[in-house]
Amino acid sequence: AQTVTQSQPEMSVQEAETVTLSCTYDTSESNYYLFWYKQPPSRQMILVIRQEAYKQQNATENRFSVNFQKAAKSFSLKISDSQLGDTAMYFCAFMVPGNQFYFGTGTSLTVIP
Amino acid sequence: DAMVIQNPRYQVTQFGKPVTLSCSQTLNHNVMYWYQQKSSQAPKLLFHYYDKDFNNEADTPDNFQSRRPNTSFCFLDIRSPGLGDAAMYLCATRSGLAGREEQYFGPGTRLTVT
Numbered sequence: 001a002q003t004v005t006q007s008q009p010e011m012s013v014q015e016a017e018t019v020t021l022s023c024t025y026d027t028s029e030s031n032y033y034l035f036w037y038k039q040p041p042s043r044q045m046i047l048v049i050r051q052e053a054y055k056q057q058n059a060t061e062n063r064f065s066v067n068f069q070k071a072a073k074s075f076s077l078k079i080s081d082s083q084l085g086d087t088a089m090y091f092c093a094f095m096v097p098g099n100q101f102y103f104g105t106g107t108s109l110t111v112i113p
Numbered sequence: 114d115a116m117v118i119q120n121p122r123y124q125v126t127q128f129g130k131p132v133t134l135s136c137s138q139t140l141n142h143n144v145m146y147w148y149q150q151k152s153s154q155a156p157k158l159l160f161h162y163y164d165k166d167f168n169n170e171a172d173t174p175d176n177f178q179s180r181r182p183n184t185s186f187c188f189l190d191i192r193s194p195g196l197g198d199a200a201m202y203l204c205a206t207r208s209g210l211a212g213r214e215e216q217y218f219g220p221g222t223r224l225t226v227t
Binding site: 045047050097105106 | 154155211214217
């Protein structure tokens with residue numbers, strides 16, 4: 001069975017600072033994909049960043065980057081230069097091709113002015 | 114812009130009165146999903162379609178049904194809503210092509226049961 005664990009239910013960060021959200025997963029598969037999704041309050045869930053398991057290089061998207069440790073089954077999200085618009089629920093998700101998404105329980109991030 | 118659209122955004126229904134939520138997409142994606150999301154929780158998959166092939170999750174109540182008349186549209190029918198069915202319902206799509214595994218979500222329909 002695939003599981004995704006986000007151990008930080010809530011986090012806060014000062015504007016312009018850096019914050020790291022943690023995610024671990026469990027699988028016996030070798031080929032899979034990992035995602036971070038952002039869901040602002042009362043707004044649409046959007047994809048922040050994705051990582052293919054076969055790629056060793058960590059994905060980056062502007063201020064967002066991941067630290068993918070395949071052996072440790074860890075997939076953390078780093079947000080640099082935090083902005084007020086980054087306030088949202090962040091979900092880590094895992095997928096084996098051809099199967100469903102498995103979501104973590106989410107981390108509620110608040111950026112403090 | 115290509116997108117996933119859900120109507121209505123807010124739906125109020127009475128206990129036991131059937132309700133239908135709709136989802137449409139302009140992405141021409143093969144796969145469409147329906148999720149139920151309760152407050153501050155992760156989305157819970159109800160079912161999905163790969164083209165016309167319907168896949169029901171084992172723990173999805175019989176009260177929930179779905180229809181996909183064509184590639185663009187998918188409907189969620191709740192035959193007899195209970196108070197416990199009040200939630201946000203999210204529609205999502207995925208292309209179905211190898212290497213394009215990310216899902217694209219609609220804005221959701223918030224269902225209130227009175």
